[in-house]
Amino acid sequence: xxxxxxxxxxxxxxxxxxxxxxxxxxxxxxxxxxxxxxxxxxxxxxxxxxxxxxxxxxxxxxxxxxxxxxxxxxxxxxxxxxxxxxxxxxxxxxxxxxxxxxxxxxxxxxxxxxxxxxxxxxxxxxxxxxxxxxxxxxxxxxxxxxxxxxxxxxxxxxxxxxxxxxxxxxxxxxxxxxxxxxxxxxxxxxxxxxxxxxxxxxxxxxxxxxxxxxxxxxxxxxxxxxxxxxxxxxxxxxxxxxxxxxxxxxxxxxxxxxxxxxxxxxxxxxxxxxxxxxxxxxxxxxxxxxxxxxxxxxxxxxxxxxxxxxxxxxxxxxxx
Numbered sequence: 619x620x621x622x623x624x625x626x627x628x629x630x631x632x633x634x635x636x637x638x639x640x641x642x643x644x645x646x647x648x649x650x651x652x653x654x655x656x657x658x659x660x661x662x663x664x665x666x667x668x669x670x671x672x673x674x675x676x677x678x679x680x681x682x683x684x685x686x687x688x689x690x691x692x693x694x695x696x697x698x699x700x701x702x703x704x705x706x707x708x709x710x711x712x713x714x715x716x717x718x719x720x721x722x723x724x725x726x727x728x729x730x731x732x733x734x735x736x737x738x739x740x741x742x743x744x745x746x747x748x749x750x751x752x753x754x755x756x757x758x759x760x761x762x763x764x765x766x767x768x769x770x771x772x773x774x775x776x777x778x779x780x781x782x783x784x785x786x787x788x789x790x791x792x793x794x795x796x797x798x799x800x801x802x803x804x805x806x807x808x809x810x811x812x813x814x815x816x817x818x819x820x821x822x823x824x825x826x827x828x829x830x831x832x833x834x835x836x837x838x839x840x841x842x843x844x845x846x847x848x849x850x851x852x853x854x855x856x857x858x859x860x861x862x863x864x865x866x867x868x869x870x871x872x873x874x875x876x877x878x879x880x881x882x883x884x885x886x887x888x889x890x891x892x893x894x895x896x897x898x899x900x901x902x903x904x905x906x907x908x909x910x911x912x913x914x915x916x917x918x919x920x921x922x923x924x925x926x927x928x929x930x931x932x933x934x935x936x937x938x
Contacts, residue, residue, distance in 0.1 A: 627864035736841035796853035907934035
């Protein structure tokens with residue numbers, strides 16, 4: 619690896635630490651000086667490097683993550699007040715939150731909360747249970763539904779969404795310590811992050827212990843976030859603390875109650891599996907909780923004669 623690649627990996631690692639910090643402190647004041655310190659850059663250089671690696675300024679990124687998390691809460695929790703959601707996500711006033719929300723979604727937070735929640739995915743589009751095409755962030759055009767449906771020739775019909783027969787259970791999942799390599803963009807491209815992770819982990823003897831599992835963690839809601847900005851983490855579990863370097867980081871997946879569905883699918887089955895989980899939520903009475911959903915894999919599809927993925931989809935549920 620040349621010096622330029624090493625520098626980029628080190629910068630990526632520092633920016634990932636900053637992004638992890640932002641996610642964990644959305645309800646607090648986040649200053650440029652503080653996050654530049656976390657990244658071990660001067661504020662001036664940090665601002666330039668962050669923009670170069672993420673294609674967003676740090677201020678734009680923080681505001682977008684806050685408004686996206688607020689939008690998720692508006693759809694998932696109909697009880698908490700809009701002003702509480704605003705303050706919980708770091709907005710200093712309800713008025714500022716309202717202006718920002720309208721800027722991103724082209725409607726008020728109250729109107730957004732009253733629209734139907736996205737349940738099903740089909741070819742990159744997201745629909746409510748009753749067939750409404752849902753609006754994602756920065757889709758402000760009033761004719762977005764007609765435009766997208768025309769472009770993709772999709773007529774809503776439940777037969778378009780093939781669901782899978784699986785038993786979904788509420789389970790107490792343990793805390794998991796993982797090493798990650800982050801991926802941003804299309805879901806089916808995360809294999810590149812796994813290739814990097816395995817190549818890094820092998821020489822460090824991290825693939826040798828018998829309980830190792832691979833896990834894909836989802837940081838963003840694709841029904842809200844534009845697909846080119848959706849973040850995933852390719853992970854492996856670890857049984858002891860280790861030193862990470864380059865673009866690899868560490869994080870904990872919290873313990874707690876999760877809705878867990880078991881699937882055996884090929885690479886084209888993930889959309890159907892997630893549709894199945896989302897449909898289960900609409901009929902179960904449970905609500906998604908805080909924390910990241912994830913997929914935990916029990917095999918290597920390359921070693922399976924049918925090229926199947928054997929996995930659980932695990933989604934946090936809200937506890938009363």
